[in-house]
Amino acid sequence: MSVLDDIVEGVREDLAERRRSLPQERLAELVAAAPAPLDAHAALTGGRTDPAGIHVISEVKRASPSKGHLADIPEPAALASAYERGGASAVSVLTEARRFGGSLADLDAVRAAVALPVLRKDFTVEEYQVHEARAHGADLVLLIVAALDDARLRSLLQLTESLGMHALVEAHTPGEVERGVAAGARILGVNVRNLKTLDIDPDRYAALAAGLPEDVVRVAESGVESEEQIRSYAAAGADAVLVGEALVRHGHPEAALRAFRAASLTVR
Numbered sequence: 001m002s003v004l005d006d007i008v009e010g011v012r013e014d015l016a017e018r019r020r021s022l023p024q025e026r027l028a029e030l031v032a033a034a035p036a037p038l039d040a041h042a043a044l045t046g047g048r049t050d051p052a053g054i055h056v057i058s059e060v061k062r063a064s065p066s067k068g069h070l071a072d073i074p075e076p077a078a079l080a081s082a083y084e085r086g087g088a089s090a091v092s093v094l095t096e097a098r099r100f101g102g103s104l105a106d107l108d109a110v111r112a113a114v115a116l117p118v119l120r121k122d123f124t125v126e127e128y129q130v131h132e133a134r135a136h137g138a139d140l141v142l143l144i145v146a147a148l149d150d151a152r153l154r155s156l157l158q159l160t161e162s163l164g165m166h167a168l169v170e171a172h173t174p175g176e177v178e179r180g181v182a183a184g185a186r187i188l189g190v191n192v193r194n195l196k197t198l199d200i201d202p203d204r205y206a207a208l209a210a211g212l213p214e215d216v217v218r219v220a221e222s223g224v225e226s227e228e229q230i231r232s233y234a235a236a237g238a239d240a241v242l243v244g245e246a247l248v249r250h251g252h253p254e255a256a257l258r259a260f261r262a263a264s265l266t267v268r
């Protein structure tokens with residue numbers, strides 16, 4: 001079984017448990033009561049020419065399948081506030097519990113702490129998860145092309161947009177980029193982490209993003225360890241970068257973020 005299959009299997013089990021304790025009808029009431037979504041698409045557009053530098057989606061990430069434990073993050077709200085002060089354009093919150101140590105409580109805490117668009121970063125395979133994301137105040141959800149067939153990708157994207165949110169549609173291969181665009185992705189992430197080996201190959205970003213339509217917001221995901229890597233993604237035309245590990249392991253995430261954004265300006 002691949003890493004992705006294994007993660008999704010656990011996600012489905014946990015989801016079944018949550019469905020039992022919160023039926024769809026009650027979830028719909030929470031969605032109706034949630035604050036209006038923020039425009040994540042607008043927040044991430046134009047990173048190629050923004051005078052403050054490339055947009056950064058800063059991630060709250062405690063652990064990962066590739067690296068194990070990364071950081072305790074006892075107060076996700078405090079970390080998210082530091083990201084906001086450092087100039088993040090959005091905050092990503094990993095809510096998957098088994099491999100990433102996240103939760104919907106983390107999403108709630110971050111939502112309450114920042115005025116930025118918030119991404120619920122999970123392995124979305126069911127409509128219920130999209131409703132959950134909205135009920136917990138998310139503005140953006142992750143749709144991983146490799147985890148979905150075309151019909152489900154389209155229907156989850158449509159549901160996301162019908163709830164006023166946007167989707168970060170994530171691709172790992174040229175075929176997945178094509179499928180994401182064909183499904184109607186308006187924000188497309190190229191994740192340079194190979195989902196089979198978990199190896200990072202940042203050079204894949206430029207090759208995969210090259211054929212994207214001009215009006216699609218381009219996000220380079222994973223593998224940012226240095227200002228040099230930010231410059232490389234910016235030079236390859238990324239509007240935004242998604243950064244987890246480098247920020248949660250940095251003693252001063254606010255300063256790191258400022259440095260990342262500033263570094264992106266030096267390639268223009």
Ligand SMILES: O=C(O)c1ccccc1NCC(=O)[C@H](O)[C@H](O)COP(=O)(O)O
Nearest residue numbers: 064065066221222223224242243244245
């Ligand atoms: O991070 C992993 O090991 C991982 C393994 C399998 C599926 C997804 C995984 N990560 C999710 C992400 O996409 C990253 O958290 C995100 O792009 C940030 O990456 P990084 O800056 O390298 O922490």
